[in-house]
Amino acid sequence: MGSSEDSFGELPLSDADREFRDEVRTWLKEHLTKEFSGQADRGGPDDDDNWELRRAWERELGAGNWLGLSWPREYGGRGATMTQEIVFAMEYARAGAPPRAAFHGETLMAPTALSYGTEEQKKRLLIPMSKAEVVWCQGYSEPGAGSDLANVATRAHLDGDEWVINGQKIWTTFAQHADWIFAIVRTDPTSSRHAGLSYMLVPLDQPGVTIRPIRTMLGDSGFNEVFFDDARTSIDNVLGATGEGWNAAMTTLGHERATSVLNYQFSFVREMEHLKDLSKRRAPLDDPALRNRIVDSYIGLQIMAYNNLRTLSTALRDGEFGPEASIGKYYWSRWHQNFTEVAMDVLGEESLLGTDWAVDDTSGAAVVDEATALRRAFVRARAETIYAGASEIQKNIISERVLKLPKEPRR
Numbered sequence: 001m002g003s004s005e006d007s008f009g010e011l012p013l014s015d016a017d018r019e020f021r022d023e024v025r026t027w028l029k030e031h032l033t034k035e036f037s038g039q040a041d042r043g044g045p046d047d048d049d050n051w052e053l054r055r056a057w058e059r060e061l062g063a064g065n066w067l068g069l070s071w072p073r074e075y076g077g078r079g080a081t082m083t084q085e086i087v088f089a090m091e092y093a094r095a096g097a098p099p100r101a102a103f104h105g106e107t108l109m110a111p112t113a114l115s116y117g118t119e120e121q122k123k124r125l126l127i128p129m130s131k132a133e134v135v136w137c138q139g140y141s142e143p144g145a146g147s148d149l150a151n152v153a154t155r156a157h158l159d160g161d162e163w164v165i166n167g168q169k170i171w172t173t174f175a176q177h178a179d180w181i182f183a184i185v186r187t188d189p190t191s192s193r194h195a196g197l198s199y200m201l202v203p204l205d206q207p208g209v210t211i212r213p214i215r216t217m218l219g220d221s222g223f224n225e226v227f228f229d230d231a232r233t234s235i236d237n238v239l240g241a242t243g244e245g246w247n248a249a250m251t252t253l254g255h256e257r258a259t260s261v262l263n264y265q266f267s268f269v270r271e272m273e274h275l276k277d278l279s280k281r282r283a284p285l286d287d288p289a290l291r292n293r294i295v296d297s298y299i300g301l302q303i304m305a306y307n308n309l310r311t312l313s314t315a316l317r318d319g320e321f322g323p324e325a326s327i328g329k330y331y332w333s334r335w336h337q338n339f340t341e342v343a344m345d346v347l348g349e350e351s352l353l354g355t356d357w358a359v360d361d362t363s364g365a366a367v368v369d370e371a372t373a374l375r376r377a378f379v380r381a382r383a384e385t386i387y388a389g390a391s392e393i394q395k396n397i398i399s400e401r402v403l404k405l406p407k408e409p410r411r
Contacts, residue, residue, distance in 0.1 A: 013087070212226075275342070
């Protein structure tokens with residue numbers, strides 16, 4: 001095993017891990033050049049700013065075989081370990097690489113396909129994704145089924161060898177850019193709640209699909225409504241058994257609340273560096289209350305790191321993410337909201353300025369600055385205690401499935 005200097009948190013690096021880390025650093029140094037450099041603050045998990053460049057960068061990652069790191073090689077991956085995935089996420093953020101564009105497919109749907117897909121489905125779905133050829137979006141929330149996912153009303157029935165889908169999804173991130181959507185739909189018309197649901201894969205480029213972007217406070221349209229009006233998909237585009245999609249859906253949510261937070265966490269480290277630099281230059285640090293809040297934010301970030309590593313270590317031992325993953329989701333979303341509020345207080349009156357990037361008069365390119373990056377982070381953070389399961393839902397999961405407390409009365 002490596003020395004403590006070669007460790008990240010509680011995960012020591014082996015010789016193979018250090019070799020992998022050096023390969024990552026070398027590749028990023030060689031490829032994060034020209035238009036790809038200096039773009040780390042443009043965009044986010046629900047912010048499609050700088051989309052075309054981010055897609056070009058995704059293809060660059062695919063060409064370098066950096067997508068689907070832990071997938072088996074026969075599906076386009078590298079067979080990397082969880083430690084190496086953590087190393088990659090850490091080095092990726094440290095190098096200032098652009099925010100990921102294919103987050104939903106690689107991080108959420110792919111692990112579910114590996115667990116529930118047939119051999120044919122795994123090869124058909126994962127290999128193109130490993131080359132950044134396909135963009136996926138997630139079709140879970142509906143107007144009447146947000147955190148209460150079991151209440152979904154979108155339905156599908158068989159017509160020969162195709163499913164016919166009718167219904168609506170909402171808050172569908174990057175749907176206007178996606179090629180496919182993985183959606184939870186009701187395939188048993190007599191069922192209710194968790195029963196009778198299927199995990200269905202639907203192509204978006206067809207007459208039966210309408211996508212309506214939802215303009216956000218940032219001025220972009222990261223979120224969308226998706227309407228299905230007799231949309232169709234092949235009979236073999238269901239992961240797992242028909243009508244038994246709830247467990248597959250929970251597998252996706254487990255990864256969303258656990259492994260996906262790695263990219264968040266390391267972007268938070270970058271935001272903390274922005275705050276430290278701004279604090280030294282602008283903030284009245286003789287204000288003890290403000291200093292204490294900055295220190296508390298830093299301590300909270302360290303707690304987040306250790307808790308995430310504990311969750312990942314448990315998953316490595318048990319082979320799956322348990323309900324403890326909700327602790328991380330609840331913690332980081334609240335932490336980030338509080339952190340960005342501290343950042344706005346450090347900015348003072350400047351926090352009231354807009355979230356649009358300044359533009360260089362000569363080149364017309366966006367001018368990325370720390371203050372605007374933090375203002376945009378503040379706006380994005382408002383939704384973080386809602387998506388991927390609202391905080392109230394996370395607390396119910398923790399109380400009932402982790403602490404084994406009596407279930408909350410259902411109204």
